[in-house]
Amino acid sequence: MKAILGRGKFPKNSIINIGGSKSESNRLLILKAQFQNITIKNLSESDDTNVLQQGLKTVNGTVNVHHAGTAMRFLTAYFAAKEGAEIILTGSSRMQERPIGVLVDALNNLGADIQYLQNEGYPPLKIKGKKLQKRNVAVQADISSQYISALMLIAPMLPNGLEITLKGKTISKPYIEMTLSLLKQIGVQANFHNNIVSISSLDKIEAIEIIVESDWSAASYFYSLVALSEDLEITLTSFSEDSLQGDAALSSIYKKLGVQTVFNTFDNSISLSKKNKQLPDSLKLNLTNTPDLAQTVAVTCFGLGIAxxxxxxxxxxxxxxxxxxALQIELTKLGAVVHIDCASIRIRKSTQLVPNVIIETYQDHRMAMAFAPLALKTPLRINNAGVVSKSYPNFWKDLKKTGISCELLKTTP
Incomplete structure (x- = not known):
């Protein structure tokens, strides 16, 4: 499917109902698999969450997570600690290129039985579930926080709980804090202090209903739209000022780009509007804790002519x-001058956008959604537009509500 985007007729204020956070939903599903009396409301409708739900129904056989990295990591830990499970855990060709050795090493050190079926350190995996008796494990913390969250989420089902020592600089720390908060919310004793995460074992919990907050990562694309507009106003439901999600940093990041966020406590919505049109010549941010915002922020800055x-x-x-x-290639098509290294991207200030560019998505949902707001500045096309279903199936429909002209065309395989 291809999306053809351009400027349309803009309403005074559009109201967008963004679905539940994928990050919260996936963590809660792993906890619900252990404690059936957890009720989850506003669960994410993303492909990733659907894949995880289906995977959790399997005890013996093959589970294919396709492109869902969170599902791969969380299910690796869950099945390793589930006695009697015998699982082949696999995914797409890209998933089989994404490393998982740090997590597998940690689990095997705890006594798990996980083998690589093809390449050392990468899926697919053969997992035989066992009772993991050991309590202590050390994990490299500067590669992916999902390895750590995967271990934290299975800690209540381990006979002796779990103590995780984090080695190196911890990245994406808010996601670890989110996992910790959800564990505490259901009654698990857990703490994180001096690079050590300690979580107690728990047999049962009181019945609890948890309402998943809407996805701040998904909100980023509407922040970008407002930033790139002259006077667009958008209301997003349902968001909290004291969110568990690290990407709630959007409100402070985009304030620098002229977007005002008003938290409406009466209905748990946020109202976005363009207020400050005196923008800086350049923006410098460390996104260690919010890496999923990088594509959106980079595209916004380029569209605004900000280095x-x-x-x-x-x-x-x-x-x-x-x-x-991928960012370097696609932004360069649009006229940007981009430099990247292993951990950063720099974009020069530019006032020219090449029109009618075709953006490739590389099977990455965030590539499609991050570039879409540029339709306010120049007509563009986005290939493989259906990839947004990975995290935000209703994205193109919601984008139209803001006034963007969006035509979706089926493409031949």
Whole structure:
């Protein structure tokens, strides 16, 4: 499917109902698999969450997570600790290029039985579930926080709980804090202090209903739209000022780009509007804690003619695609001058956008959604537009509500 985008007729204020956070939903599903009396409301409708739900129904056989990296990591840990499970865990060709050795080593050190079926350190995996008796494990913390969250989420089902020592600089720390908060919310004793995460074992919990907050990562594309507009106003539901999600940093990041966020406590919505049109010549951000915002911020800055330097992006090379390289290629098509290294991207100030460019998505949902707001500045096309279903199936429909002209065309395989 191809998306053809351009400027349309803009309403005074559009209201967008963004679905539940994929990050919260996936963590809660692993916890619900252990404690059936957890009720989850506003669950994410993303492909990743659907894949995880289906995977959790399997005890013996093959589970294919396709492109879902979170599902791969969380299910690796879950099945390793589930007695009697015998699973082949696999994914797409790209998933089989994404490293998982740090997590597998940690689990095997705890007594798990996980084998590589093809390449050492990468899926597919053969997992035989066992009772993991050991309590202590050390994990490299500067590669992916999902390895750590995967271990944290299975800690309540381990007979002796779990103590995780984090080695190196911890990246994406808000996601670890999110996992910790959800564990505490259901009644698990857990703490994170001096690079050590300690979580107690738990047999049962009181019945609890948890409402998943809407996805701040998905909200980023509407922040970008407002930033790139003259006077666009958008209301997003349902968001909290004291969010568990690290990407809630959007409100402060985009304030620098002229977007005002008003938190409406009466209905848990946020109202976005363009207020400050005196923008800086350049923007420098360390996104170690919020790497999923990098693509959106980079495209916004380019569209506004602002130079930017984004650092702390070492995880982007092992995502759905090598996101730094993909950004460089696609922004260069549009006329940008871009420099990347292993953990950063720098974009020179530019006032010219090449029109009618075709953006490739590289099987990466965030590439499609991050570039879409540029339709406010220049007509463009986005190939493989259906990839947004990975995290935000209704994205193109919601984009139209803001006034963007969006025509979706089926393409032949």
């Amino acid at each position: 930017c330097e984004l650092t702390g992006l070492q995880t982007l090379k092992i995502k759905e695609t090598d996101r730094l390289s």
